[in-house]
Amino acid sequence: MTTGVRDISVExxxxxxxxxxxxxxxxxxxxxxxxxxxxxxxxxxxxxLGSTKGRIYHHYHSKSDLFAGVFKTGMDMNYHAILPEFxxxxxPGEKLVRMARTHTRQMIQTRxxxxxxxEGVSMHLRGSTxxxxxxxxxxxxxxxxxxxELFKSVIRECRDAGILDFDNLSIANQIMFMSLNSPLFWYKxxxxxxxxxxxxxxxxxxxxxLRGLGFQGELPK
Amino acid sequence: MTTGVRDISVExxxxxxxxxxxxxxxxxxxxxxxxxxxxxxxxxxxxxLGSTKGRIYHHYHSKSDLFAGVFKTGMDMNYHAILPEFxxxxxPGEKLVRMARTHTRQMIQTRxxxxxxxEGVSMHLRGSTxxxxxxxxxxxxxxxxxxxELFKSVIRECRDAGILDFDNLSIANQIMFMSLNSPLFWYKxxxxxxxxxxxxxxxxxxxxxLRGLGFQGELPK
DNA sequence: TTGACAACATACCCGGTAGTATGTTCATCT
DNA sequence: AGATGAACATACTACCGGGTATGTTGTCAA
Numbered sequence: 001m002t003t004g005v006r007d008i009s010v011e012x013x014x015x016x017x018x019x020x021x022x023x024x025x026x027x028x029x030x031x032x033x034x035x036x037x038x039x040x041x042x043x044x045x046x047x048x049l050g051s052t053k054g055r056i057y058h059h060y061h062s063k064s065d066l067f068a069g070v071f072k073t074g075m076d077m078n079y080h081a082i083l084p085e086f087x088x089x090x091x092p093g094e095k096l097v098r099m100a101r102t103h104t105r106q107m108i109q110t111r112x113x114x115x116x117x118x119e120g121v122s123m124h125l126r127g128s129t130x131x132x133x134x135x136x137x138x139x140x141x142x143x144x145x146x147x148x149e150l151f152k153s154v155i156r157e158c159r160d161a162g163i164l165d166f167d168n169l170s171i172a173n174q175i176m177f178m179s180l181n182s183p184l185f186w187y188k189x190x191x192x193x194x195x196x197x198x199x200x201x202x203x204x205x206x207x208x209x210l211r212g213l214g215f216q217g218e219l220p221k
Numbered sequence: 222m223t224t225g226v227r228d229i230s231v232e233x234x235x236x237x238x239x240x241x242x243x244x245x246x247x248x249x250x251x252x253x254x255x256x257x258x259x260x261x262x263x264x265x266x267x268x269x270l271g272s273t274k275g276r277i278y279h280h281y282h283s284k285s286d287l288f289a290g291v292f293k294t295g296m297d298m299n300y301h302a303i304l305p306e307f308x309x310x311x312x313p314g315e316k317l318v319r320m321a322r323t324h325t326r327q328m329i330q331t332r333x334x335x336x337x338x339x340e341g342v343s344m345h346l347r348g349s350t351x352x353x354x355x356x357x358x359x360x361x362x363x364x365x366x367x368x369x370e371l372f373k374s375v376i377r378e379c380r381d382a383g384i385l386d387f388d389n390l391s392i393a394n395q396i397m398f399m400s401l402n403s404p405l406f407w408y409k410x411x412x413x414x415x416x417x418x419x420x421x422x423x424x425x426x427x428x429x430x431l432r433g434l435g436f437q438g439e440l441p442k
Numbered sequence: 443t444t445g446a447c448a449a450c451a452t453a454c455c456c457g458g459t460a461g462t463a464t465g466t467t468c469a470t471c472t
Numbered sequence: 473a474g475a476t477g478a479a480c481a482t483a484c485t486a487c488c489g490g491g492t493a494t495g496t497t498g499t500c501a502a
Contacts, residue, residue, distance in 0.1 A: 020449085034347050039259040041489055053491085054451050063490065122406065126255050167425045174407050175400050175429045182399040185343065186392075204388045208396045212433035241479085262459055274461085275481050284460065 021059055021069070024049065028056075029070045029112035037067055037119055064133045071120045071140050074113030078147055081106050086150050092157040097219055099151060100206045104180045108187055108198065115184050117144060148173065155213065165214030172213055179209040242280055242290070245270065250291045250333035258288055258340055285354045292341045292361050295334030299368055302327050307371050313378040318440055320372060321427045325401045329408055329419065336405050338365065369394065376434065386435030393434055400430040 027048040031040045042063055046052050060066040085098045107114050121144060124137045152173045158164040166172040182205065190197070207219060248269040252261040263284055267273050281287040306319045328335050342365060345358045373394045379385040387393040403426065411418065428440060 036257070036259065036343075036347075038257060042491090043489070052451055055449075057491075058449060061491095122257075125406065126257075166429070167421070171407075171422065171425055172429070175403050175426060178399050178403040178406075179396050179433065182396050185346070185399070186395050200388070201392065204392055205396060208387070208393070208433035211435065212400065212429035214432065263461090264459075273481055276479075278461075279479060282461095 020055075022073075024056055024059060024066070025070050025073055026112075028066050029074075029116055032067070032070060032119065033112040033115045037116075037123065042066075064136065067116065067120065068136055068140060070113055070116040072143065074110060074117045075140075075143050075147060077110050077113065078103070078106055078117075082147070082150065086154070092154055092161055093163045093215070096151075096154045096158055097206065097210065099154065100176075100180060100209060101202055103151075104183065104202045104205050105198070107181055108183050108202070111184060111187065114181070118181065118184060120144075148177065151176070158213075158215075163215065176209045176213060179212060180205060241276075243294075245277055245280060245287070246291050246294055247333075249287050250295075250337055253288070253291060253337045253340065254333040258337075258344065263287075285357065288337065288341065289357055289361060291334055291337040293364065295331060295338045296361070296364050296368060298331050298334065299324070299327055299338075303368070303371060307375070313375055313382055314384045314436070317372075317375045317379055318427065318431060320375065321397075321401055321430060322423055324372075325404065325423045325426050326419070328402055329404050329423070332405060332408065335402070339402065339405060341365075369398065372397070379434075379436075384436065397430045397434060400433060401426060 024045070028040075028045045031045050031048060034040075035044070042053050042056055045066070046056055049055065056066065060069060081102050082099055085095065085102050088095065088098070090098075120137065120140055124134075124141045152169065155164060155173060155176070156169060159166070159169070183201070187201070203219070210219060245266070249261075249266045252265050252269060255261075256265070263274050263277055266287070267277055270276065277287065281290060302323050303320055306316065306323050309316065309319070311319075341358065341361055345355075345362045373390065376385060376394060376397070377390060380387070380390070404422070408422070424440070431440060
């Protein structure tokens with residue numbers, strides 16, 4: 001709404017606002033990561049920013065709106081990372097592996113945002129909140145469902161090709177995501193954070209998930 | 222403390238108190254399941270019981286104490302179910318499968334309690350709450366860690382026997398639990414709830430997890 | 443120069459919630 | 473019968489947290 005106005009300015013589209021919003025989202029995501037949504041107060045986020053409520057409420061209408069911002073940003077990053085892999089022309093097995101690796105790496109590298117996505121999904125599955133904001137959550141949920149469908153379609157393709165072997169597709173997809181998302185809950189960034197170490201962890205997770213789906217043989221690449 | 226006093230009474234040890242406590246715990250567990258810990262108020266639990274706060278505070282000192290009761294009860298049920306399997310004299314592969322089945326069935330059948338256990342672990346991994354109640358959480362966490370160790374030891378035994386194949390033991394254990402716990406988040410009890418249907422779901426989950434750990438061949442039984 | 447507006451900070455309101463203090467009832471023991 | 477205490481209900485307090493209303497400051501355009 002208000003953002004459309006300053007499209008006149010040359011280059012650096014809305015540099016202050018977008019930077020500020022991102023800064024607020026980062027703080028909010030980390031607060032949600034540490035204490036969860038309902039245990040986090042707006043003042044907590046403001047404290048982390050070194051400012052006050054006013055700054056946050058100037059950019060976001062409500063707490064749930066702020067949360068939605070974190071959720072959507074997290075999913076945006078996921079889409080940005082996964083769509084190239086999904087659209088690539090390569091055999092379904094290899095595609096699934098690449099998508100799984102990318103997704104898992106996302107869970108680790110943008111952990112705070114992804115944790116909010118997780119909690120958002122959990123919140124939606126429950127019956128809580130008001131009907132109005134329940135609708136907003138439903139929209140976000142749909143956004144995340146579409147993402148899930150990307151994997152589901154590839155998994156189905158793999159099964160049809162005889163690469164995978166499982167019973168119920170939806171359940172298989174659920175458990176696979178559960179496995180790939182697991183670092184959300186136990187991963188701690190180590191002091192000597194080598195890129196190779198991270199890849200090793202990602203590989204083990206992806207290996208677990210793919211094997212779980214009935215994948216045989218060694219993983220490509 | 223207070224329970225030790227009435228050990229004098231013959232049979233039916235503390236029948237009213239224990240029944241009442243269990244009734245309160247059930248209500249609390251379901252509230253925590255639906256809205257999460259911090260979003261649940263004591264009045265919510267009381268409403269579900271058809272009574273008032275007074276009843277709850279008569280049996281539990283605080284909200285966190287009530288939560289601890291739910292957590293511990295959930296873990297007690299897990300131990301009660303898993304210890305016979307763990308102590309049984311049978312080859313490690315078969316033992317692991319039986320333990321995994323039992324655990325997964327527990328996740329489904331006592332879902333509300335187990336969800337609280339989950340949230341308790343998550344809460345502890347974060348930095349929240351006061352130092353005093355943080356200690357109580359740490360104790361519960363240790364209780365749950367011992368349970369996790371039961372699986373870990375069997376998994377290690379399996380790997381040493383060449384039945385399983387994975388890289389890091391701790392990570393493998395984490396992802397396995399993540400898979401087995403997954404119905405906590407997506408399982409919904411169906412109208413026509415046949416025992417056979419439930420077994421089918423459990424089998425698929427266990428099959429996924431065991432394959433993920435590198436288990437080869439068909440599952441026993 | 444000045445008005446206008448974005449980007450905040452300050453001050454305040456008010457509903458909800460954890461926890462407490464105080465009844466009330468009923469069963470059991472002496 | 474009277475006392476005692478468990479098992480609650482009722483009434484109340486204090487505080488926290490979401491949200492709002494109202495300043496304050498810097499910037500930019502005319």
